[in-house]
Amino acid sequence: MGDILFLAHRVPYPPDRGDKIRSFHMLRHLAAQRPVHLAAFADDPRDMDRPELADCTASRAIVRRGKSQAVAGIQALASGRPLSLTAFDDWAMRRAVEAVLARENIDTIFVFSSQMAQYLPAEGGQRVIMDFVDMDSAKFAAYAQAAKGPMRWIYAREARLLVAAETAVAARADASLFVSEAEAGLFRRTTGAERVHAIENGIDTGFFDPSARFERVEAGPALIVFTGQMDYRPNVEAVMWFAEDILPQIRVARPDARFAIVGRNPTDAVRALARQEGVIVTGEVNDVRGWLAAAALVVAPLKLARGIQNKVLEAMAMARPVVASAAAAEGVDHNGTIAVAETAGGMMEAVTLLLRDPQNAVELGRDARARVIARYGWDARLAPLDALVGLRARLGEAA
Incomplete structure (x- = not known):
């Protein structure tokens, strides 16, 4: 049984914003059963060294993301690719991913967010689990409908190119994940993709508990x-x-x-x-x-x-x-x-x-x-992930 390579567009710690909350709990859930190697971007200097991740990762390759939107925009126009992807296109990340694949026995690649799918190896034979979370192309299509002038064209272009990229990634993936059945259904209808599943977000109700210990804020009644x-x-x-x-x-x-x-x-x-x-x-x-x-x-x-x-x-x-x-x-x-x-x-x-x-x-x-x-307990929400990644089947075979 091989290891898991976890690709994330942001370091999944601390879990203090929507995407990092989901990626952190996904990572921790997988790491409880198999060794996980993390390759992620840091858009905050503090994320370059997060020792808290040592308990749930076998190795970590963190790349500082500093590309400006202007540079990413020029690259997107020159290449005909979505800006969402060129913004995360980085040679250092490619080298980091190649190094992990060459060094470790990776049999599953878990991709968190569509920006990271560009780092999948051309040939490798690994199981690929693609967590789109949301359908980004639909978001940009909504932006385009509300925009005027040049921004309408920019958003419409991004939506058109992204849906093509999302469709191609889903065709390659063994499973495509979305945060809700509504998002999963929209993706199926729009792209015709198969092997699409909803894995909902959860909540740590022990941490988010009004009776827990935390610093209180003084406020009025309204x-x-x-x-x-x-x-x-x-x-x-x-x-x-x-x-x-x-x-x-x-x-x-x-x-x-x-x-x-x-x-x-x-x-x-x-x-x-x-x-x-x-x-x-x-x-x-x-x-x-x-x-x-x-x-x-x-x-x-x-x-x-x-x-x-x-x-x-x-x-x-x-x-x-x-x-x-x-x-x-x-x-x-x-x-x-x-x-x-x-x-x-x-x-x-x-x-x-x-x-x-x-x-x-x-x-x-x-x-x-x-x-x-x-x-919405995390354990219950992430339980369907085990079968998709092959954890239950392989654990059963080992027994």
């Missing part, structure tokens, strides 16, 4: 919280929409309402929101749980969302009442334990009702945590 990576376009659009179109209406009924935008790398546009009455922009925080615990409620007003939103699961696990857009709630099997609103008026009304009725908010949060515990 704190509304949003969490996320704040240079990610859907998150930026979400908080701007909420702060500019929804929060002012809420503050008519609740002048003490405040909106905290919690997450690293806020763009200039997000930082500018802090000049608005009632808006807080924190930037990176050491532990998001303090802000979640302090929240009267958590909002997820995303207009564009793919798959299962970790931010929603985390808030539910922290027993917070959640008001989410239909897009943000779509992939979450919440069984009515979160409030869903389609419009700015609907979101304003849902938030205001919860602020007016703290007891109902507490009960909704309690039900949300119970739902997450029952439905």
Whole structure:
């Protein structure tokens, strides 16, 4: 029985953003049963050395990613390839992957995110598991529909080239994974691909537990919280929409309402929101749980969302009442334990009702945590992965 090579477009630690949460738990799950060799990019200097990964990796090859968007854009136009791929095309990573394949007995390659599929060997005979997570081409197609001028052409080009690349990778892979059945179904319908499976995200309900030990945040009774990576376009659009179109209406009924935008790398546009009455922009925080615990409620007003939103699961696990857009709630099997609103008026009304009725908010949060515990434990969510990677069959053969 051979080892696993795990390719990731970001170092899967710390698990403090959506993609790194999923990749970390995938990596740890696989490493519990077979040796795993990690090859990953670091876009943060702190990720060049993460000793915490030593317990779940047999070896690590980390490559610093420093290519600018301008250079990646020129390469994409010159090569006819998607910008999403040229941005992660790096000779040092190719050499690192080749070295692992030459040195180790690798019989399975687990590819996390489509950007890393370009490092698959032309010939090798290894089992290939491709975790697309979301269908990136569909995201860019949605961007194109909403854009105007040159950006419409750029996004449409990216969507067209990406779907061709995704189709080709899926044809080669032994299994293609997506974070929800909705994403998996969309991929099947769009590409005609077979061997497509949904492996949902989970949540560490021991860590995200309101009774756990963590640094508390002092806040008033009407704190509304949003969490996320704040240079990610859907998150930026979400908080701007909420702060500019929804929060002012809420503050008519609740002048003490405040909106905290919690997450690293806020763009200039997000930082500018802090000049608005009632808006807080924190930037990176050491532990998001303090802000979640302090929240009267958590909002997820995303207009564009793919798959299962970790931010929603985390808030539910922290027993917070959640008001989410239909897009943000779509992939979450919440069984009515979160409030869903389609419009700015609907979101304003849902938030205001919860602020007016703290007891109902507490009960909704309690039900949300119970739902997450029952439905989204990581062990249960990742159990189908074993058969796809061949763990159960091989363990059975060894017995």
